[in-house]
Amino acid sequence: MTSTLGSELRSDDARADEPTGGPVPVPADQAGIDTLRLEIDDIDAELVRLIKRRTALSNAIGAARKQLGGPRIVYSREMAILERFRGLGPAGTDLGMMLLAMGRGKLGRRPEGPAGDVHSGDSDVD
Numbered sequence: 001m002t003s004t005l006g007s008e009l010r011s012d013d014a015r016a017d018e019p020t021g022g023p024v025p026v027p028a029d030q031a032g033i034d035t036l037r038l039e040i041d042d043i044d045a046e047l048v049r050l051i052k053r054r055t056a057l058s059n060a061i062g063a064a065r066k067q068l069g070g071p072r073i074v075y076s077r078e079m080a081i082l083e084r085f086r087g088l089g090p091a092g093t094d095l096g097m098m099l100l101a102m103g104r105g106k107l108g109r110r111p112e113g114p115a116g117d118v119h120s121g122d123s124d125v126d
């Protein structure tokens with residue numbers, strides 16, 4: 001995507017549908033469980049790294065748009081992003097909302113409430 005203010009997702013979004021290796025055979029013993037846990041640990045470490053990177057990218061875009069006089073939050077793009085996460089089921093939508101909240105930083109939090117909610121009518125919202 002080339003536009004700085006556009007709300008579209010990249011068109012080559014097929015990565016979300018790439019094969020993950022299919023069902024995992026159920027391990028027969030503790031050694032098998034331990035092997036699967038090693039892979040889970042690798043995945044979690046990579047997820048944390050990617051989430052940190054995603055948050056930094058989102059913060060930078062938000063700061064840039066603010067400097068340029070635009071909104072920090074673009075709901076149309078956020079809705080498109082949530083659509084991708086919806087493919088993981090209800091918890092996937094929750095996960096997508098948490099990622100968006102992390103990218104918003106303080107703006108995405110109520111003063112005394114949980115992350116992820118933004119007041120409508122906020123001038124930082126498009």
Ligand SMILES: C=C(O[C@@H]1C=C(C(=O)O)C=C[C@H]1O)C(=O)O
Nearest residue numbers: 058061072073074077078100103
């Ligand atoms: C990062 C952007 O800005 C904000 C943050 C988003 C995000 O974390 O994915 C999405 C839309 C915007 O509310 C963007 O427009 O791409």
